[in-house]
Structure formats: structure tokens, C-alpha cells
Amino acid sequence: MAEISIQKNIIYLSGELEVPSIRSILEQVKNAMTSNDVPQIIFDLSELTKIDSAGVALLDEIKARFSAPDRSIQFLNTPPQIQEAIVSFSIVDLPAESAAIRKSFFESIGERVYKTITNSGDLLFLIADIFYWSIIGLFRRKGQREGSFIQQSVLIGVNAFAIVGLISFLIGFILALQSAAQLRQFGANIFIADLIGIAMLKEMGPMMTAIVVAGRSGSAIASEIATMVVTEEIDALKTMSLNPIRYVVVPKFHGITLTMPLLTVFSDFLGILGGFIIGITYLQLSATAFLNELVTVLILKDVLTGLFKSVIFAWIIIIVACYFGLKVTGGSEGVGKATTASVVASIFFVIVADSILGLIFYFNQPIY
């Protein structure tokens, strides 16, 4: 530990000026300085036996903080060993770090707009690339990993069956339960079949599947691609003249395009099952009545609408995931951010697309 003793304008420091004693020394020096207004203050360092870099920082700090036009500070009698450490570590003679330049309000707005425009350009190119290589990839397997299409289909589709099924069942069940009380008041029990059938097939089935897949596989794809960018794997692929879109994205694109509609059909089925259970228990319908009603109300177009939507949603999920994955900056933290952004954006765009498609199909509907 270092000792400090103060005699008028001379401050003696002795012992080991190292981390553990620095804080208290600084406090005492501060007190001495405020109660003392002599024009010259001398630090006698002759009794210092050891100093570490924090000790040197302390001496620098003292000099910087307490010397003033009307007060000079001097360090005297520094032993050679201590002097060498001071010379090696001290940064007092260096210019201070330049402060970061602040942008003006308009500059930052302009920058935002510019970025948005270039980003949309990038996105369009990416979409074009993905579709181009995916169509090529249907006919030529070269430049893709062997068996990766099947692997991706399993990863994105098969492994999601349980969770998609469970969620859809519960959604159908709850939807039916909530409507049942209303329908009952009008004696319109049988219409539960219409309600659940149409809601699941046209809206909830594709939508719930998309949300689960965006959360499950969209995030996985975004983080996988982002990690590949960060660890220079994408660069490595390019130097081996493998197109990263073709090698990494196309199998996923094919996988998700195939499995999303299948998952959606499964989701429709389990959602209707949930409604069916409410129908035959709480609403006391007979199973045949429910199924008959369902068959009469559902037309093929409803099924196809749902499947069409699910394919669009699949593409949204994969494009958004690739976009955020490829755009990543800044190491492991960037990967996390890209993943989050990708999930939020893909769910958002899925819902936007659903609204737009909903409007289009609504105005194209035959009037019964």
C-alpha cells in the first residue's frame, strides 16, 4: 500500500502506488488541493518503491486535474525504476481523443432515406436472385449440397408438425368455444361448422402455420446465414465459386415451399377438429350433421385460397430471413439482432400480405 503525507506545499508519496491504494490517495490529494492555494505544489516520489499502470494514471490524473494557470504541479526525486514506468505508461503528452462528429437532424434524415432506398434495391435484387436460382435449381442440382433439400424439408416441415398441430387445434377449439355461446342464442348451432371451416381454411390455418414457421425456421435461417456472414463462410463459398444463394438458400426455399402447404392442410384439419369437438359436445350437434354442413359450405376454392396464401407466406418468411441474415453487421451481437429483426419483420409482412390477399379474394368472390 502507498502512504501519503502532506507538509505545506510538499506531498510525499511512499510505498507501492498500486491499484488497491489509488482511490484513497486520490481522495486525499483532492482534499489537500482544495484547502491549499499555494502557487506551486511538489510531489516527492523518492520513497516510492513500486508503481503500476494505474499508479501512473493517477499521477497523470493529478497533473491534469489540479494544475492551473496559477498553480503548477511538479513530481520530483523520482527513482529511476519508477521513472521508467512513468515514461512507458504515461499518455499525458498525447493529444486527447477527438470527439465523435455529431450529425445534424437533416443529415440523419437524409441518410435514413438514402439507406431505405438502397436497401429496397438490395431486397429486390435478392428476391430476383432467389427466384432465379430456385427455378434453375429445380433442373440442375449442381452447386447445391447433396440431400440438403430433404434435410431442409424435414427441418422446416416435419419437425414442426407437432407444434403446428397443437396450436391449430387449440385455436379451432377456442374459436368455436367463443362463438358457440353467440350462435346458441339464435339457435344457429349448426353454423359452427361453417364458421370454423371457413375461418380455418382461409385465414387461421395459413396464418398460424406461418407464424409458427416464422418463429421456428425463419429465425433459424436468419441466424444461420448471419453467422455464416460473420464467420466469413459466405466469403469462403464465393471464393470457391459457389453461389451462396444457390448453395445455402435454394434448398431451404424448396423445402419451405413444399412443406408450408402441407403444414397448412394439417393445421386446417386439426383446427376443424377442435371446432368439431365443441360442436358435438357443447352444442350437441351430431357428428354427421356437422360433417354434412362442413362439406356443403366448403368449396375447393377455399382450400386453394388457403394453400396459395401459405406458399406466399413461405416465400415471405424465407426472403425476409435471407435478407436480414445477409445484411448482418457486427459480430455475434449482430447475429442476434438480425434474427430478431427477421422474425418481427416476417410476421409483420405475413399479416400485411394476408390483408392484401384477403381484400383481393373478397372482391373476387362469387355472390351466393
Add this chain to the structure above:
Amino acid sequence: MNPIIQVRNLTAQYDEEIVLDDLSIDVYPNEIAIILGKSGCGKTTLLKNIIRLYQPSSGTIEILGQDVTWMEEIEFNKILRKIGVLFQNGALLNSLTVADNIAIPLEQHTDLPPSLIRRLVREKLHLVELDNAGSLLPSQLSGGMRKRAALARAIALDPLILFGDEPTAGLDPVTAAALDQLLLKLRRLLNMTLVIVTHELTSIQRIADRIIFLDRGKVIFQGTLDAAKQSSISTIQRFFNP
């Protein structure tokens, strides 16, 4: 003289694969010990076992006269306070600026006021010649800069022992030489002991006091550089005259 680090009969394995096999080494105070050996022979594994990132399957490790092999974490943290580690890949935290990375150990282990911590950070940045890189993120640095930033973080607390996994790999000869001089200076000024893994012959020539040569999980040689060069073991001969 008592060793500052004493490893006895250390065996380390990943799953079934034995990487270090009944290995014993000593490191003495204030020396620069160089760990040599072919790529993949277990040098990094040895360092990580000494600082207890892995638990060895058997053997004992003493640091600063204390057996740390099964030491309580609280106790071991006090020892870690006196140890600096430079990882092979730098291992800077990507979410923090270079300056904040260097400030972590200072904030964690000392009660210094923030103004002094900032000053110390600049001191360290200056030592590794990164004066203007403090506000950058690690992802904005070149490979060699990242290495030097990691070194600055490793020496933030003026450790008694510095472990360096290839500190000069990937640096140009001028910067590498400056870094070696820095290591020598730190040892002289702060009484540091250094355990360095490196493959650079010029670097070894500049800084080595003692060579510890690993091969297939065993120590096949411990001694001075000159003795190593005269060794009759063919693995070592080939290393110095490739």
C-alpha cells in the same frame, strides 16, 4: 526458486480423445516460458486447463503456491484477478467498443473512479499502438488490431501472470517486434511472468527464457532456447530447421 505455476501429472481429454497425457511442467517467476509444439498438439488445451476453463481428468495445478485444481470459485476468482489471458482468437466482446472491452476487468476488479479507468484504458491502448481505435467495435478492426486490442484487455490489470495464445500470429514483423518489446518491458516493469504459445521463430529468439516442447500430449523437452536447438530429439530438430 519456487515455481509460480506448477502442473503435475495433468491428463486432459475431450470426450474419449486424450489430448494431454500425464504432463508436468513448471513456470518460474518473472520468466518468459514459451510453449511450442505442432498445431493441434494441445497447447491451447493446456492453457485452458491451467486457468480452469476445463476441468482436467486428473492431475494437479498450482498457481502462486496454491492448489487451484478443485478450488472454490470465489477463491479462484482472487487468483484470476492476477492473471491476464490473451485468447487465440482475441475473444473480444462484439457488442462493446474496444475501450469498453478493456474497461471490463478494471470495472470488475478495482474501485478506481471512472476518470482513472478511462485514463488507464487509453494507457493500454497506447501501449499496443491502438490510440485511435478505442471507440471502434471489434468487428471494425483488422485481424492484427483485434489481437492487440485483446492484449490490451489482458494486461488491463497489470497481471502477475500473462497467458498469451499466439500473441504475434498474423502481425507484420515490425508490429510483432514492437509487441515482443512490449512483453519484455511489461515483464521488467511489472515483474510479470509470461506463458506464451507461439510458432514464430524470430519472436522466440527475442523473448524466450525457456522452452517447453509438447508432442502428442507429453512434454518432450524443457530448457533454454540454446539447449533446445542442440537437442537430439528429431521432432525438435525439425522444428528449428524445417
